[in-house]
Amino acid sequence: MNNDVSYHSLPQPNEVSLREREDAMGAYLMMFAALAAGLPLPIINLIAAIVYLYVNKSKSRFVYYHSLHSLYAQIPVTLFNAGLVIWGIRLFFTDLAITDNFKGYVGVVIVANLVYFIFSIIAAVKARKGLMYYFVLFGKIAYQQAYMVKNEDTQAPVNRPPKM
Amino acid sequence: MRILRDFLILIASAALIWYLFTLIPSSKENTLSKLKIAQEEQLGDKLMKEIQKDPDFKLIENATLDSALYTIQQRLLHAMGTTEYEYRIYPFDNEMVNAFAMPGGNILVSSGLIQLAEKPEELAAVIAHEMGHVENRHVIYKLIKEIGLSILLTGDQMVLGEVSRVAGSSAFDRRQEAKADEFALALLEDAHIHPIVMASFFRRLSDEVGSYNEKMQVFMTHPHNNARIKAALEYKTDSSFSAEPIELDWTQIKMAVSHLAE
Ligand SMILES: [Zn+2]
Numbered sequence: 038m039n040n041d042v043s044y045h046s047l048p049q050p051n052e053v054s055l056r057e058r059e060d061a062m063g064a065y066l067m068m069f070a071a072l073a074a075g076l077p078l079p080i081i082n083l084i085a086a087i088v089y090l091y092v093n094k095s096k097s098r099f100v101y102y103h104s105l106h107s108l109y110a111q112i113p114v115t116l117f118n119a120g121l122v123i124w125g126i127r128l129f130f131t132d133l134a135i136t137d138n139f140k141g142y143v144g145v146v147i148v149a150n151l152v153y154f155i156f157s158i159i160a161a162v163k164a165r166k167g168l169m170y171y172f173v174l175f176g177k178i179a180y181q182q183a184y185m186v187k188n189e190d191t192q193a194p195v196n197r198p199p200k201m
Numbered sequence: 202m203r204i205l206r207d208f209l210i211l212i213a214s215a216a217l218i219w220y221l222f223t224l225i226p227s228s229k230e231n232t233l234s235k236l237k238i239a240q241e242e243q244l245g246d247k248l249m250k251e252i253q254k255d256p257d258f259k260l261i262e263n264a265t266l267d268s269a270l271y272t273i274q275q276r277l278l279h280a281m282g283t284t285e286y287e288y289r290i291y292p293f294d295n296e297m298v299n300a301f302a303m304p305g306g307n308i309l310v311s312s313g314l315i316q317l318a319e320k321p322e323e324l325a326a327v328i329a330h331e332m333g334h335v336e337n338r339h340v341i342y343k344l345i346k347e348i349g350l351s352i353l354l355t356g357d358q359m360v361l362g363e364v365s366r367v368a369g370s371s372a373f374d375r376r377q378e379a380k381a382d383e384f385a386l387a388l389l390e391d392a393h394i395h396p397i398v399m400a401s402f403f404r405r406l407s408d409e410v411g412s413y414n415e416k417m418q419v420f421m422t423h424p425h426n427n428a429r430i431k432a433a434l435e436y437k438t439d440s441s442f443s444a445e446p447i448e449l450d451w452t453q454i455k456m457a458v459s460h461l462a463e
Contacts (some may be wrong), residue, residue, distance in 0.1 A: 113211075136376065137223040144222025145215050174207035 044184045045098060050167035053099050060093050061103035061164035065157045068107055079118035086111055102183035103164050107157065109175040114153045117146045236350065238285045238305075241341050244353065245305020248368070249291070251361040252303075259294040261312060265457045266292055269449050270310075273325045276447060277332065280392035286335055290328060292458070298406060302331040302340045303368050312458045317409070321447040321454075322394045323402040326385060329392075330399075333384030339377045340368060382429050386436045393445040400433035 053061075067089055071082035086108040093100045124139060156172055163170040171180065252258055270290045278288060286306030292315065299311040308331045310324070318324040334340055344353055347367050352360055373381070386396040407426050 138219075140225060141219035141221075141223035144225075145219045148218050149215070174204060174211055177204050177207065 043186045045186060048099055053167035057097050057099050058165050058167050060096055060100045062161045064104040064107040065161035068111060079115045083115050098183050102179055105179040105182055106175055109179055110172050114149050117149050121146045242305035245303055245307050247361060248303055248365055249307055252365050261292040261294050263457050265454055269454045272449060273321055276392050277329055277388060280388055300327050300331055302334045304341050306335050315458050316455060320451050321449045322398040325394055326389060326399040326402055329385035329388045330381050333381030337380055339373050382432060390438050390442060395444045396433055396436045400430045403430050
């Protein structure tokens with residue numbers, strides 16, 4: 038593990054332009070439209086999220102962070118939903134009874150979607166105010182990716198002696 | 202690393218939620234709990250009377266066979282310990298290899314099945330399987346599903362005919378079959394009968410499918426014979442297990458049964 042990673046400084050709310058705030062908020066809100074559209078085929082919303090990310094990637098770190106954040110949070114929810122669709126179709130066509138495992142899975146899917154929904158709204162509101170917001174796990178990953186100083190950013194060519 | 206910790210927290214919460222939701226009783230169990238065992242027994246008694254009126258259906262009345270079935274039943278019940286059902290095993294005259302469970306713990310076995318069994322332990326395996334359907338309430342659930350609880354409880358003549366048709370003909374689903382097998386294997390072990398008899402009986406049944414195709418009707422609705430044979434072969438008995446043979450003169454019993462067929 039590399040301990041001397043450094044991060045770009047976070048913008049303070051007064052430093053984030055209105056345009057950036059709205060684009061960042063959009064990263065969360067457009068997912069709802071995509072999620073609804075993607076219901077029968079839950080992969081559609083993931084594609085939409087990736088497209089949104091690429092469109093907004095270069096705008097600013099703040100927008101990039103929130104787009105990544107929203108995308109990452111969506112991956113497990115999407116996988117859960119896709120799993121439910123596949124499992125449901127199998128149940129329907131093979132006349133297998135609804136097992137306790139299936140009930141448990143449906144529960145996980147419902148809770149995952151609810152949690153995702155609630156926290157996305159909170160994140161959208163925060164983003165609109167020019168604030169950072171970190172989900173468990175996904176917040177850290179997205180922050181690392183958006184704000185970590187990458188080598189090529191800082192390393193100007195330097196002459197060093199050979200290692201003896 | 203904190204990311205790893207977060208990841209584990211998410212996985213653990215998903216697992217916990219999964220587990221909690223598996224505990225929610227299903228509507229099926231709710232419907233079932235409305236039907237008391239006593240009501241099921243009552244329905245079972247009415248059905249047995251109804252079935253016996255059918256001229257195509259002949260119960261076998263033979264003291265030798267009855268006492269043999271009683272011996273097998275007692276061996277299994279003793280191993281089961283507590284049960285809310287009052288089991289009764291009825292042999293009936295039919296050359297098809299057939300056994301099914303009726304509501305209230307009434308189990309019917311055909312003379313064809315008794316003939317196919319090479320020893321009493323094999324018959325015990327089939328009966329244990331049917332007991333598994335009864336204990337897990339598969340029988341009554343099938344009826345509720347196909348006929349409906351309210352109609353079932355009226356118990357009038359027309360309904361009874363339909364009930365006996367459904368109970369005797371349509372199949373359980375794969376999961377119910379697997380559950381009944383699982384129950385049977387454990388029960389056989391507890392009854393000091395080697396669970397392998399399950400495999401030997403169903404293997405013989407499979408082998409004879411070619412020559413006696415039409416006799417296999419009901420057991421064909423018990424699908425995946427190979428899977429169940431495999432499960433029986435792979436069943437691990439406890440290290441303290443010892444088999445105790447069921448003391449019955451099986452040849453004599455089979456002769457009593459075949460005599461009736463003439
Ligand atoms: Zn069965």
